[in-house]
Amino acid sequence: MLFKSFVLLFTAILCHISNAAIVRDTSNITYTPQTHYFNWTTGQGHYNVDGTFDAEVITCDANDGKGPRFPWPSIKVNKGDRIILTLNNGFETKNTSIHFHGLFQNGTNQMDGPEMITQCPIAPNSSFTYNFTVDGQSGSYWYHSHTKGQYMDGMKGTVVIEDPKFPFEYDKEEVLEIAEWYHKDIDTLTKKFMNVYNPTGAEPIPQNLIMNNTMNLTWAVEPNTTYLLRFINTGGFVSQYIWIEDHEFEVVEVDGVYVDPYKASMLYITVAQRYTVLLKTKDTTNKNYAIMQKFDDTMLDVIPNDLVLNRTNYMMYNTNLSKPEENIVDELDFLDDFNLVPYGEYKEELLGEPDQRITLDVSMNNLKNGINYAFFNNITFTQPKVPTLMSVLSSGNDSSDPTVYGSNTNAFVLEKDEIIEVVLNNLDTGTHPFHLHGHIFQVIERGVARDDDQTPLNYDPTGNYSYPQYPMRRDTVYVRPQSNFVIRFKADNPGVWFFHCHIEWHLTQGLAVVFVEDPQTIQSTNSQQLTSNHKNVCEAVGVQYEGNAAANTKDYLDLTGENKQHKNLPKGFTAKGIVAMTFSCLSGILGLITIAVYGLMGMNDPEAQIDFIEELGLDPKEVVDENEENTSSLTSLINQNEQSKGNDSL
Numbered sequence: 001m002l003f004k005s006f007v008l009l010f011t012a013i014l015c016h017i018s019n020a021a022i023v024r025d026t027s028n029i030t031y032t033p034q035t036h037y038f039n040w041t042t043g044q045g046h047y048n049v050d051g052t053f054d055a056e057v058i059t060c061d062a063n064d065g066k067g068p069r070f071p072w073p074s075i076k077v078n079k080g081d082r083i084i085l086t087l088n089n090g091f092e093t094k095n096t097s098i099h100f101h102g103l104f105q106n107g108t109n110q111m112d113g114p115e116m117i118t119q120c121p122i123a124p125n126s127s128f129t130y131n132f133t134v135d136g137q138s139g140s141y142w143y144h145s146h147t148k149g150q151y152m153d154g155m156k157g158t159v160v161i162e163d164p165k166f167p168f169e170y171d172k173e174e175v176l177e178i179a180e181w182y183h184k185d186i187d188t189l190t191k192k193f194m195n196v197y198n199p200t201g202a203e204p205i206p207q208n209l210i211m212n213n214t215m216n217l218t219w220a221v222e223p224n225t226t227y228l229l230r231f232i233n234t235g236g237f238v239s240q241y242i243w244i245e246d247h248e249f250e251v252v253e254v255d256g257v258y259v260d261p262y263k264a265s266m267l268y269i270t271v272a273q274r275y276t277v278l279l280k281t282k283d284t285t286n287k288n289y290a291i292m293q294k295f296d297d298t299m300l301d302v303i304p305n306d307l308v309l310n311r312t313n314y315m316m317y318n319t320n321l322s323k324p325e326e327n328i329v330d331e332l333d334f335l336d337d338f339n340l341v342p343y344g345e346y347k348e349e350l351l352g353e354p355d356q357r358i359t360l361d362v363s364m365n366n367l368k369n370g371i372n373y374a375f376f377n378n379i380t381f382t383q384p385k386v387p388t389l390m391s392v393l394s395s396g397n398d399s400s401d402p403t404v405y406g407s408n409t410n411a412f413v414l415e416k417d418e419i420i421e422v423v424l425n426n427l428d429t430g431t432h433p434f435h436l437h438g439h440i441f442q443v444i445e446r447g448v449a450r451d452d453d454q455t456p457l458n459y460d461p462t463g464n465y466s467y468p469q470y471p472m473r474r475d476t477v478y479v480r481p482q483s484n485f486v487i488r489f490k491a492d493n494p495g496v497w498f499f500h501c502h503i504e505w506h507l508t509q510g511l512a513v514v515f516v517e518d519p520q521t522i523q524s525t526n527s528q529q530l531t532s533n534h535k536n537v538c539e540a541v542g543v544q545y546e547g548n549a550a551a552n553t554k555d556y557l558d559l560t561g562e563n564k565q566h567k568n569l570p571k572g573f574t575a576k577g578i579v580a581m582t583f584s585c586l587s588g589i590l591g592l593i594t595i596a597v598y599g600l601m602g603m604n605d606p607e608a609q610i611d612f613i614e615e616l617g618l619d620p621k622e623v624v625d626e627n628e629e630n631t632s633s634l635t636s637l638i639n640q641n642e643q644s645k646g647n648d649s650l
């Protein structure tokens, strides 16, 4: 077995690593950093993205006199430049925020974006100024709201950081932004998703795959030209297979990390991942070619009949000739990113034995309110009352004690310069792309998928694994169904960094942990202190910028009053029970009663049964009346309770 996989790996490397890319001599190039100003205001509008439906979207007014626009602007800056972006909340009621995905924010943690982690939410009529440099980073990135799935409504855009010393030669550059699109807005979809009527946590099915915020995109190309082509998946749910008919990619960068040029005819791109490739066009113009996007349909709980799984876009050499037809391939033979090797300054030898190993088990289950949540180690992330960065800044010597950050935030404290290993075991049957803020990490191990009827393949800490000498590095990596991955990084970026599934549905379900990295250095660094603008934003939204997760400023180890997740299902009442019932029941109150009653049949403690019915917002007496046969055992207890209530009020 081991021998066989070795041979496979070896041949894979032989046929994919290429020397076609031409390396530039960049030794004499110098560059003076610039500052770029943006002044954006959020708003609500309508836009027909896919040509089939006028959807509610989030618009951007760039305050340039042109009014609100959609899609959002794309940003292009150079390595080392400064970005100063003022985000004005123009919504009537919604909070907002912006995160620059993949940027390290080294020394500027408060500019990272996730609300209640590094910043206060920006309230309507309030403005937050993001001010940071892109020191030492280049490549393909993106920005998006980090508030309540807002980026699924279009509050996002591509970010390209040009490197004046980019190592490979090319003639032209192009960005292709891929995503999925929903006709309904995120707030409407979330209400249906986080709902007792969706007990399996089935994610809403998108209507279409899109490219550059449209369908049927045309890309006019020049023949005989080497393009640096940047694929950026700004979606919130599905991974996509990407290929171009009869053309080959040479991958040179993933998630901002340069890699040894690697040939592939197909890419598998999860949401939030980026692949930058060299693409040499043909030297003739007698045909046009299909740019294909294909759903990873294993991520969909149901595949509606009218869902178009493959989308065709047009790579046009010659507009006089007809557009290409859909391109069909025999197999989905895509690049395994585990085989990539970082290039140049990004090449880093396998980090040594970890100082701290954090094991995270992913699972999904229902809590007592009937809703399906996602868990790391049985904890579903629940926002603290004070953004975690502000708890760090105000907690003095207590900042190294994870207690400060709450029992429901899954906070881990990392000490300065420690080697951190995260072992992630996916007990769930889905694929999940995980993103770490503030870092790229080495991916040293990734297990194969396990079928639904098998037991999950956990990482074995005593196992005999052979790790790559120069592991792949990136900021977003997927785990296969019921399998695992292991990543390592050095804790050399003081800050509070969110680690979460980038499927927005799963983040909403709580699939996140928080790394509090080197809290003492955060406290003692000038640039990490809250700007006065930031304090104003907190005041406007009514969030304290001092205190522990429970907003306690006196005793940082007293978490009384902190936000907590709902209780577990009562014993005997299983998630399966809820699922079975919801699918067989009618809508409305009658449906709820049926669920409650069915669940009750497996529950032997009448006290717990009543508790559960009340949790569902129902009157136990009513439930019993409507379902006499199934609940007779409850009747006496309810009567007793009523009697004792009556006695109390006398």
Ligand SMILES: *[C@@H]1O[C@H](CO)[C@@H](O)[C@H](O)[C@H]1NC(C)=O
Binding pocket: 025, 027, 028
């Ligand atoms: C770089 O500069 C040095 C000194 O000016 C010169 O000798 C060398 O040819 C230059 N190299 C390139 C690639 O331009």
Ligand SMILES: *[C@@H]1O[C@H](CO)[C@@H](O)[C@H](O)[C@H]1NC(C)=O
Binding pocket: 039, 063, 086
């Ligand atoms: C942003 O634009 C608005 C409207 O033109 C203006 O009032 C505001 O001063 C601008 N803010 C910044 C930081 O330039």
Ligand SMILES: *[C@@H]1O[C@H](CO)[C@@H](O)[C@H](O)[C@H]1NC(C)=O
Binding pocket: 049, 050, 051, 052, 214, 215, 216
């Ligand atoms: C793309 O083509 C489909 C038909 O294949 C059409 O229904 C849709 O409106 C087109 N979308 C756009 C944005 O042109």
Ligand SMILES: *[C@@H]1O[C@H](CO)[C@@H](O)[C@H](O)[C@H]1NC(C)=O
Binding pocket: 093, 094, 095, 121, 541, 542, 543
């Ligand atoms: C905005 O944030 C504040 C503070 O967290 C919160 O109380 C409020 O409910 C939020 N508003 C909305 C519409 O979510």
Ligand SMILES: *[C@@H]1O[C@H](CO)[C@@H](O)[C@H](O)[C@H]1NC(C)=O
Binding pocket: 092, 093, 124, 125
């Ligand atoms: C925002 O400011 C405008 C103009 O000052 C005012 O009309 C509006 O009521 C304010 N909205 C909120 C939510 O405070």
Ligand SMILES: *[C@@H]1O[C@H](CO)[C@@H](O)[C@H](O)[C@H]1NC(C)=O
Binding pocket: 084, 129, 131, 132, 527
């Ligand atoms: C941005 O940050 C730099 C460095 O801290 C500071 O000098 C500058 O005043 C800031 N600009 C704004 C508009 O906040």
Ligand SMILES: *[C@@H]1O[C@H](CO)[C@@H](O)[C@H](O)[C@H]1NC(C)=O
Binding pocket: 074, 158, 174, 175, 176, 177, 212, 217, 218, 219, 220
């Ligand atoms: C796609 O959108 C990007 C901006 O994100 C733009 O730079 C690029 O030119 C567009 N490509 C095509 C083919 O329209």
Ligand SMILES: *[C@@H]1O[C@H](CO)[C@@H](O)[C@H](O)[C@H]1NC(C)=O
Binding pocket: 223, 224, 283, 284, 285
């Ligand atoms: C492409 O380049 C080759 C060799 O340089 C040349 O012979 C050919 O005419 C070019 N084709 C086009 C379409 O420009």
Ligand SMILES: *[C@@H]1O[C@H](CO)[C@@H](O)[C@H](O)[C@H]1NC(C)=O
Binding pocket: 285, 317, 318, 319, 320
């Ligand atoms: C397309 O047709 C026009 C008119 O016949 C011609 O002038 C042009 O050169 C053609 N373009 C290409 C790329 O063949």
Ligand SMILES: *[C@@H]1O[C@H](CO)[C@@H](O)[C@H](O)[C@H]1NC(C)=O
Binding pocket: 294, 309, 310, 327, 328, 329, 330
């Ligand atoms: C989609 O693409 C795959 C791969 O090219 C192909 O096998 C399949 O037939 C296509 N069509 C549909 C409807 O899935």
Ligand SMILES: *[C@@H]1O[C@H](CO)[C@@H](O)[C@H](O)[C@H]1NC(C)=O
Binding pocket: 361, 377, 378
């Ligand atoms: C999560 O809960 C399950 C069931 O109670 C238990 O077996 C498991 O050990 C828990 N996992 C962790 C990491 O605490």
Ligand SMILES: *[C@@H]1O[C@H](CO)[C@@H](O)[C@H](O)[C@H]1NC(C)=O
Binding pocket: 104, 106, 438, 439, 492, 493
């Ligand atoms: C952050 O900056 C420090 C030096 O100021 C450097 O040692 C460290 O490697 C940087 N971390 C990252 C993730 O870039």
Ligand SMILES: [Cu+2]
Binding pocket: 431, 432, 433, 501, 502, 503, 506, 511
């Ligand atoms: Cu996920």
